[in-house]
Amino acid sequence: MPGNSQRRRPLWLDADEQALGVIDQRRLPHQFVTLSLKTVDDVIHAIREMVVRGAPLIGATAAYGMWLAATNSMGHAPDPDHFRQEALRLKASRPTAINLAWAVDRVLGRMETASTAQVAVDLARHEADAVTREEIENCRRIGEFGRPIIEELSRANDGRTVHVLTHCNAGWLACIEHGTATAPIYAAFDRGIDVHVWVDETRPLNQGARLTAWELAERGVRHTVIADNAGGHLMQHGMVDLVIVGSDRTTANGDVANKIGTYLKALAAKDNGVPFYVALPSSTFDWSLRDGVADIPIEERNPEEVRWVQGWEGEGPVRVRICPEKSPAANFAFDVTPGHLVTGLITERGVCRATAADIRRLFADKIKTIC
Amino acid sequence: MPGNSQRRRPLWLDADEQALGVIDQRRLPHQFVTLSLKTVDDVIHAIREMVVRGAPLIGATAAYGMWLAATNSMGHAPDPDHFRQEALRLKASRPTAINLAWAVDRVLGRMETASTAQVAVDLARHEADAVTREEIENCRRIGEFGRPIIEELSRANDGRTVHVLTHCNAGWLACIEHGTATAPIYAAFDRGIDVHVWVDETRPLNQGARLTAWELAERGVRHTVIADNAGGHLMQHGMVDLVIVGSDRTTANGDVANKIGTYLKALAAKDNGVPFYVALPSSTFDWSLRDGVADIPIEERNPEEVRWVQGWEGEGPVRVRICPEKSPAANFAFDVTPGHLVTGLITERGVCRATAADIRRLFADKIKTIC
Numbered sequence: 001m002p003g004n005s006q007r008r009r010p011l012w013l014d015a016d017e018q019a020l021g022v023i024d025q026r027r028l029p030h031q032f033v034t035l036s037l038k039t040v041d042d043v044i045h046a047i048r049e050m051v052v053r054g055a056p057l058i059g060a061t062a063a064y065g066m067w068l069a070a071t072n073s074m075g076h077a078p079d080p081d082h083f084r085q086e087a088l089r090l091k092a093s094r095p096t097a098i099n100l101a102w103a104v105d106r107v108l109g110r111m112e113t114a115s116t117a118q119v120a121v122d123l124a125r126h127e128a129d130a131v132t133r134e135e136i137e138n139c140r141r142i143g144e145f146g147r148p149i150i151e152e153l154s155r156a157n158d159g160r161t162v163h164v165l166t167h168c169n170a171g172w173l174a175c176i177e178h179g180t181a182t183a184p185i186y187a188a189f190d191r192g193i194d195v196h197v198w199v200d201e202t203r204p205l206n207q208g209a210r211l212t213a214w215e216l217a218e219r220g221v222r223h224t225v226i227a228d229n230a231g232g233h234l235m236q237h238g239m240v241d242l243v244i245v246g247s248d249r250t251t252a253n254g255d256v257a258n259k260i261g262t263y264l265k266a267l268a269a270k271d272n273g274v275p276f277y278v279a280l281p282s283s284t285f286d287w288s289l290r291d292g293v294a295d296i297p298i299e300e301r302n303p304e305e306v307r308w309v310q311g312w313e314g315e316g317p318v319r320v321r322i323c324p325e326k327s328p329a330a331n332f333a334f335d336v337t338p339g340h341l342v343t344g345l346i347t348e349r350g351v352c353r354a355t356a357a358d359i360r361r362l363f364a365d366k367i368k369t370i371c
Numbered sequence: 372m373p374g375n376s377q378r379r380r381p382l383w384l385d386a387d388e389q390a391l392g393v394i395d396q397r398r399l400p401h402q403f404v405t406l407s408l409k410t411v412d413d414v415i416h417a418i419r420e421m422v423v424r425g426a427p428l429i430g431a432t433a434a435y436g437m438w439l440a441a442t443n444s445m446g447h448a449p450d451p452d453h454f455r456q457e458a459l460r461l462k463a464s465r466p467t468a469i470n471l472a473w474a475v476d477r478v479l480g481r482m483e484t485a486s487t488a489q490v491a492v493d494l495a496r497h498e499a500d501a502v503t504r505e506e507i508e509n510c511r512r513i514g515e516f517g518r519p520i521i522e523e524l525s526r527a528n529d530g531r532t533v534h535v536l537t538h539c540n541a542g543w544l545a546c547i548e549h550g551t552a553t554a555p556i557y558a559a560f561d562r563g564i565d566v567h568v569w570v571d572e573t574r575p576l577n578q579g580a581r582l583t584a585w586e587l588a589e590r591g592v593r594h595t596v597i598a599d600n601a602g603g604h605l606m607q608h609g610m611v612d613l614v615i616v617g618s619d620r621t622t623a624n625g626d627v628a629n630k631i632g633t634y635l636k637a638l639a640a641k642d643n644g645v646p647f648y649v650a651l652p653s654s655t656f657d658w659s660l661r662d663g664v665a666d667i668p669i670e671e672r673n674p675e676e677v678r679w680v681q682g683w684e685g686e687g688p689v690r691v692r693i694c695p696e697k698s699p700a701a702n703f704a705f706d707v708t709p710g711h712l713v714t715g716l717i718t719e720r721g722v723c724r725a726t727a728a729d730i731r732r733l734f735a736d737k738i739k740t741i742c
């Protein structure tokens with residue numbers, strides 16, 4: 001489903017159902033370019049290079065990666081070792097988002113029962129479709145559970161604008177439909193609530209300025225791009241009613257890994273009494289971890305992403321260096337916000353506090369299956 | 372004194388002493404370009420467009436702006452009303468840095484006593500020279516008082532690297548010589564302390580990535596450029612021993628206005644037990660204010676500075692747009708860090724806590740003159 005028809009999605013099966021179509025998110029907002037992924041290597045490259053990004057979308061893309069592993073094995077008997085090998089490669093493409101391993105293992109689990117190559121293809125396709133469908137439904141429900149938070153602020157405000165700050169992109173581009181952090185915003189907007197979004201630029205890759213701003217503009221939601229440095233000042237001056245962000249991995253205790261810089265906004269929210277919510281489907285929980293700061297692996301990416309900024313000039317995309325030629329840089333992609341800074345987690349089962357007990361109350365069945 | 376001879380300065384009198392020479396700091400680190408300011412309008416333009424920036428340098432530049440007001444009035448009897456008018460225009464060029472008003476008023480005070488145009492020129496020149504000389508000496512002393520903080524951390528570390536994080540540029544480019552935040556770093560480095568600096572990029576104008584990285588590279592101080600988002604993560608993982616920043620205005624209670632985003636780093640430092648110091652000459656105190664968040668005027672600059680990033684590509688400077696064409700932006704240039712988040716103020720008279728009582732103890736004489 002290319003992006004110009006119906007409701008856009010960042011992921012679809014090509015018309016002949018032989019390849020996975022994706023929006024090349026590195027090119028947005030300046031160019032709308034789609035790519036066709038035909039092999040596991042294509043998928044790994046797309047995830048690693050952030051053609052696709054965002055925890056739920058990485059999960060769904062990797063799920064279809066397993067389907068491509070199966071389609072590319074047609075003509076041989078299904079080889080569980082090969083599928084396990086491909087699953088390992090896919091899971092290693094990026095380290096922080098837990099949805100990736102969750103989705104790949106889920107599809108692999110189905111494929112291992114396949115008696116023929118065609119059955120492996122069908123099972124993989126079926127399971128990847130199910131992952132995708134469920135994540136869309138999870139995001140829709142996150143929107144429904146999160147919307148009342150914004151409506152309540154609107155009422156308390158006598159209907160005046162509710163100002164929401166978000167960091168990075170946890171919109172439909174990151175999640176197939178609705179988004180996680182954006183789902184409550186879109187749901188409130190669709191109900192006529194006057195909402196305005198402060199969009200953190202989100203250096204180094206500017207997913208806020210590039211992707212969130214683009215999504216919001218397309219939907220007609222009022223928004224303002226700000227430097228990542230600005231949120232604290234806005235909160236000190238009563239210009240932010242609510243922060244909502246997504247997550248790449250959340251521990252059983254409620255510690256939240258998300259795009260680097262999220263923790264700084266959580267500190268500012270706490271210091272100024274601004275509610276700080278994290279929106280996530282249950283696929284983003286890592287039930288095996290408790291202490292997020294100590295235990296969540298944080299990806300370190302190429303420092304060139306910090307030393308250069310990609311943008312648009314005149315008629316084309318241009319990358320400019322923003323520091324001295326020989327100055328080194330470091331590029332940590334995520335940080336961890338301790339649960340005590342989080343007002344609430346907005347999940348597909350409702351809103352809960354970011355504590356072990358509250359999370360367990362909502363997700364006891366899921367926790368049991370891994371313990 | 373152009374930049375390639377001796378110890379560089381960002382401000383000098385041209386050889387014929389008819390104009391003020393400055394480094395065009397917008398072009399660094401990619402190009403070393405100097406400009407010659409001949410009129411008050413030139414000076415106002417240079418301050419407003421951030422050809423020169425940094426509170427102490429803005430003060431010194433504006434002081435020489437008053438000297439240019441005098442030189443350009445030669446041939447008439449000195450007109451105090453005209454000088455006051457020019458002083459008002461200079462003081463209005465940027466709103467947050469208090470050094471600007473302090474330096475201009477100081478030179479104006481001397482000029483008002485002039486009986487002839489030549490005397491006005493001489494008095495203005497004398498006072499602007501004095502402002503500059505004193506600010507250099509203040510920065511040198513800030514280095515001497517701040518150096519033991521770094522030496523102590525080095526000793527506690529068994530001589531291993533001391534990691535200092537800084538935000539924006541409070542180096543010699545901002546201060547004529549030594550810098551404020553960088554003065555203790557340079558002083559420790561000169562004594563052979565193993566020091567490494569985390570350089571916040573400092574969007575939107577990237578004074579960290581452009582100017583601080585350049586200064587440190589020129590001096591041979593090890594440094595690493597990071598996104599503004601990264602500092603919290605580094606502090607959570609014990610990778611920052613100390614934060615030192617400058618200030619554009621500090622209240623009598625110790626609330627510190629500095630480049631937007633400073634407050635977020637102060638919160639992270641507090642949360643992780645990392646010492647957070649502010650280095651400033653006494654010209655940066657605003658003795659008339661107490662509550663910084665409520666009372667310090669925060670400059671709002673052109674949103675295009677957020678929507679575009681200036682950098683270098685191939686053979687020349689290029690500006691790239693980093694958000695959708697129609698997405699608006701907001702550009703607050705400073706924020707205020709409440710004194711209770713500040714471990715200490717490093718001044719030319721020593722280090723004190725950021726409290727009204729401790730500040731008064733060091734600067735009783737200066738406070739008295741305005742109360």
